[in-house]
């Protein structure tokens with residue numbers, strides 16, 4: 213049985229003091245919830261202050277990116293050991309915004325995923341198609357290429373710990389959600405792909421949906437057999453709405 217997992221991706225929002233304000237409220241609102249795993253993936257500069265509030269709570273800490281090298285002359289980058297030492301558990305890798313605006317390739321995603329595991333972090337690997345690809349009937353081709361390349365060379369034990377977020381790019385921040393059936397069907401396809409490469413470990417991988425998840429649509433999404441949680445952008449920036457989403461996954 214896979215435990216539902218709701219993660220907030222704050223993207224480039226919240227200064228350190230705003231971040232503390234948000235998690236103080238959130239921690240109180242979600243206290244006592246143990247049947248849903250909860251994480252907040254904050255900007256790197258907020259990790260320390262947020263961890264100060266949520267350590268010893270039921271909210272896990274996540275980062276939004278990392279570099280694959282351990283240390284060295286890589287100006288502006290953040291390494292796995294830097295995150296681990298701060299108590300970070302999860303790291304989003306290959307978000308479509310990183311792929312689109314910062315030129316991340318599947319090869320980069322694969323290297324980062326391997327580095328995440330090496331340093332004790334669990335990657336949340338993001339995949340998904342553009343509107344043009346969906347309209348051209350290429351959703352499965354796109355996602356299949358990403359999954360195969362992003363997971364190449366991982367062990368079964370690593371894959372069992374992995375989280376995948378299926379985020380159709382056309383649904384991110386647009387208010388357009390894939391219907392729950394559409395999301396479920398692509399997520400089932402992703403699980404079958406993982407099964408091809410890693411056998412029954414596929415039953416352990418949690419696959420989230422992301423793209424305009426809100427309090428009003430989370431229950432319908434979570435009612436689908438294959439959807440194990442959500443990667444939430446905009447609605448994670450407010451404690452009330454993020455809590456409603458967490459509760460909708462119970």
Ligand SMILES: O=C[C@H](O)COP(=O)(O)O
Nearest residue numbers: 221384385423424445446
């Ligand atoms: O990582 C989160 C996704 O990009 C979804 O963002 P959104 O909930 O604002 O559409």
